[in-house]
Amino acid sequence: MNKGKKETGTAGAAGAAPARFDAIVVGGGPAGLATTFTLARAGVKVACLERGNWSGSKNMMGGVIYSHPTAAVFPEFWREAPLERLVTRRDMWFATTDSTIKASFESTDFGQEPYNSFTVYRARFDKWLAAQAAAAGAWMITETLAEDLLRDGRRVAGVRSGRPQGDLEADVVIIAEGVNPFLTEKAGLASCPPQAPNVALAVKEVLALPTEKIEDRFDLEPGAGAAIEIIGEITGGLPGTGFIYTNRDTISIGVGVLLNSLVDNVTEAYTILDKFKQQPQLRRLIQGASPREYSAHLIPEGGYRCMPQLYGDGVLVAGDAAGMVNPINSEGANLALLSGQMAAETVLACRREGCFDRHALALYQQKLEKSIVIKDLKKYENATPFLASHPQLFGLYPELMAALAREFLTVDSLSKANKEKLLLRLFHSQVPTRRLLKDLYDAWRSLT
Amino acid sequence: MSINSLVCIKQVPDTTQVRIDPETGSLVRKGIPSVANPYDLYALETALSVRDQHGGFITALSMGPPQAEEVLRKALGYGVDRAVLLSDRAFAGADTLATTYALAAAVKKIASGRDAQTGASGIDIIFSGKQSIDGDTGQVGPGMARRLNFSQLTYVCSLIEIDVEARCVEAWRQREDGRELLQAKMPVAVTVTEQCSSIRYAALPDLITAAKKPVEVWSAADLDVDRERLGLRGSPTRVSKIFAPPARKRGETLTAPERSVAEVAALLFDRLAERGLKIGRRGG
Numbered sequence: 001m002n003k004g005k006k007e008t009g010t011a012g013a014a015g016a017a018p019a020r021f022d023a024i025v026v027g028g029g030p031a032g033l034a035t036t037f038t039l040a041r042a043g044v045k046v047a048c049l050e051r052g053n054w055s056g057s058k059n060m061m062g063g064v065i066y067s068h069p070t071a072a073v074f075p076e077f078w079r080e081a082p083l084e085r086l087v088t089r090r091d092m093w094f095a096t097t098d099s100t101i102k103a104s105f106e107s108t109d110f111g112q113e114p115y116n117s118f119t120v121y122r123a124r125f126d127k128w129l130a131a132q133a134a135a136a137g138a139w140m141i142t143e144t145l146a147e148d149l150l151r152d153g154r155r156v157a158g159v160r161s162g163r164p165q166g167d168l169e170a171d172v173v174i175i176a177e178g179v180n181p182f183l184t185e186k187a188g189l190a191s192c193p194p195q196a197p198n199v200a201l202a203v204k205e206v207l208a209l210p211t212e213k214i215e216d217r218f219d220l221e222p223g224a225g226a227a228i229e230i231i232g233e234i235t236g237g238l239p240g241t242g243f244i245y246t247n248r249d250t251i252s253i254g255v256g257v258l259l260n261s262l263v264d265n266v267t268e269a270y271t272i273l274d275k276f277k278q279q280p281q282l283r284r285l286i287q288g289a290s291p292r293e294y295s296a297h298l299i300p301e302g303g304y305r306c307m308p309q310l311y312g313d314g315v316l317v318a319g320d321a322a323g324m325v326n327p328i329n330s331e332g333a334n335l336a337l338l339s340g341q342m343a344a345e346t347v348l349a350c351r352r353e354g355c356f357d358r359h360a361l362a363l364y365q366q367k368l369e370k371s372i373v374i375k376d377l378k379k380y381e382n383a384t385p386f387l388a389s390h391p392q393l394f395g396l397y398p399e400l401m402a403a404l405a406r407e408f409l410t411v412d413s414l415s416k417a418n419k420e421k422l423l424l425r426l427f428h429s430q431v432p433t434r435r436l437l438k439d440l441y442d443a444w445r446s447l448t
Numbered sequence: 449m450s451i452n453s454l455v456c457i458k459q460v461p462d463t464t465q466v467r468i469d470p471e472t473g474s475l476v477r478k479g480i481p482s483v484a485n486p487y488d489l490y491a492l493e494t495a496l497s498v499r500d501q502h503g504g505f506i507t508a509l510s511m512g513p514p515q516a517e518e519v520l521r522k523a524l525g526y527g528v529d530r531a532v533l534l535s536d537r538a539f540a541g542a543d544t545l546a547t548t549y550a551l552a553a554a555v556k557k558i559a560s561g562r563d564a565q566t567g568a569s570g571i572d573i574i575f576s577g578k579q580s581i582d583g584d585t586g587q588v589g590p591g592m593a594r595r596l597n598f599s600q601l602t603y604v605c606s607l608i609e610i611d612v613e614a615r616c617v618e619a620w621r622q623r624e625d626g627r628e629l630l631q632a633k634m635p636v637a638v639t640v641t642e643q644c645s646s647i648r649y650a651a652l653p654d655l656i657t658a659a660k661k662p663v664e665v666w667s668a669a670d671l672d673v674d675r676e677r678l679g680l681r682g683s684p685t686r687v688s689k690i691f692a693p694p695a696r697k698r699g700e701t702l703t704a705p706e707r708s709v710a711e712v713a714a715l716l717f718d719r720l721a722e723r724g725l726k727i728g729r730r731g732g
Contacts, residue, residue, distance in 0.1 A: 164651040
């Protein structure tokens with residue numbers, strides 16, 4: 001008997017394992033699982049390789065998922081999926097270190113089927129999505145990293161995992177590997193390197209609070225939730241936003257900032273998060289909460305310009321790996337789900353023709369072009385460079401808004417007429433008209 | 449001739465992440481992830497190695513709530529042939545007496561069946577970890593052996609040889625003061641220590657097979673058992689008090705930066721001599 005034996009490469013009970021699949025999906029996140037589920041339900045022999053212990057185990061997102069795109073793939077998911085709270089209120093705060101202007105939208109309509117959005121823990125939610133895919137007949141393979149692609153000439157012919165007897169062949173490979181697109185690069189499809197300034201870094205803490213306290217402090221109906229986005233000096237004035245999401249008995253609080261702004265300012269994201277949590281406006285919301293988790297993750301925000309080639313011979317790319325994130329509206333999981341579903345629909349169409357070369361798979365691009373995925377990404381293609389080059393949006397403007405509001409609401413010896421003059425002077429001293437017009441013009445050019 | 453074995457795997461809270469409630473003295477299990485008892489994975493690898501060498505059929509057996517299926521899925525991923533979970537409210541709250549009663553009944557049922565694929569029947573070896581990391585009793589392996597009338601080898605740190613003809617197993621057993629070389633007749637229950645083996649990196653075809661392999665879930669009704677002897681009702685053990693053991697005093701550390709190495713050595717020598725250890729001075 002070998003002591004401490006580690007290698008041994010022979011499969012024991014491998015008799016029933018299929019030697020070959022119709023499709024292999026790399027990555028068990030929303031993009032990969034949407035593909036896997038859709039294919040499996042159509043009777044396609046599909047395997048999904050996930051590097052984590054389970055789908056979601058590598059995910060840090062505790063935030064909002066949108067009902068409409070999710071239900072497009074997983075109909076009426078809200079009946080069974082592990083959800084935290086039904087979001088009925090969306091807030092946008094402009095916050096300096098001492099003042100806050102809050103814009104809040106609340107609607108009972110959000111509380112009606114088919115709903116608009118929910119807060120979720122992706123660690124639990126993705127696990128549920130994976131269970132749906134498995135129940136639909138997919139082979140869910142966890143703790144397995146796809147390290148390379150198998151080739152047959154130009155064609156991608158499968159994947160190579162690091163496991164013994166780890167090669168797996170298929171007609172088509174769908175790469176949904178997330179923000180670090182190693183296989184996309186190996187497939188020769190990548191266009192931008194996944195590094196600053198094309199990525200943002202999000203850091204987040206999960207803080208435990210009793211359910212009643214959450215509902216009291218955030219002024220929520222039982223089971224309802226709030227999603228709050230915060231812009232201003234409170235995030236250190238860097239191009240980025242702070243966020244708070246209410247969960248069942250925890251709250252997620254964090255900041256997301258462009259990675260290169262951290263580098264330029266020689267600061268760490270957790271320092272910004274620490275300062276953020278110390279602000280009086282936030283401190284009273286999280287008072288007495290005990291920390292449960294701290295995590296950090298990259299978000300691809302290079303947008304349309306950084307999208308890789310989305311298809312090749314025998315291969316498709318979906319989700320974060322394809323840079324499908326809308327940084328203006330903080331959307332990503334929905335685009336991932338939709339792109340994953342369209343990848344599956346493309347594979348199904350190509351199966352009918354029996355051809356998976358790049359001409360056939362170009363259908364995927366056509367589908368995406370017609371959908372919100374590429375339409376929205378195109379619309380905001382200049383957003384990230386615009387935000388990065390206009391830090392005044394995150395520092396000066398919120399500061400100025402707060403100063404004007406403070407002056408307007410302060411009652412002193414000035415007559416209202418003089419107050420108006422003072423406000424205008426205050427505004428012009430900070431933002432000369434020419435500069436304001438230029439910023440507005442830039443914003444209009446970049447975001448519309 | 450091949451060897452059929454059975455591996456017992458328990459799902460336990462990941463005790464590296466567990467806290468003790470200072471008031472009640474019990475484990476705070478909320479939010480703690482569950483893992484396969486690490487000692488049971490050494491047992492699993494030992495069983496896999498035996499199958500690599502001699503062939504045969506491996507069944508993984510667990511008892512616990514429905515979510516304990518996860519550890520059996522993991523075992524299937526390593527290529528075990530069959531996985532059985534005992535899950536029923538009737539089993540809940542069992543001490544080691546009631547646990548071994550239920551497990552032994554399951555082993556009897558498994559051993560009496562004939563596998564459709566291999567035609568194998570009977571269980572030659574039961575492998576389990578030396579103990580679980582949550583209960584720490586180390587009683588379940590030996591208890592099953594007694595109930596099933598198997599011979600037993602506990603704290604095995606190295607399985608040396610299986611003589612299939614003579615139906616005999618030879619192994620090293622770890623003791624506090626050394627090791628002993630033992631032989632036992634099959635059928636035998638073996639409990640293993642962390643030295644015995646470490647779990648392999650499962651082959652991809654095994655994982656693919658496992659993805660579609662069912663875990664059989666048995667309730668009390670599936671076993672030939674007396675319900676009075678199951679679960680809490682069948683458990684005479686009563687916990688009278690739970691407390692955290694006093695923290696062990698830290699040993700004295702003799703460090704070099706303040707003293708020269710020669711001084712540390714001399715000091716160490718004196719300390720050992722104070723404790724009555726006879727050491728001859730050797731060399732310079």
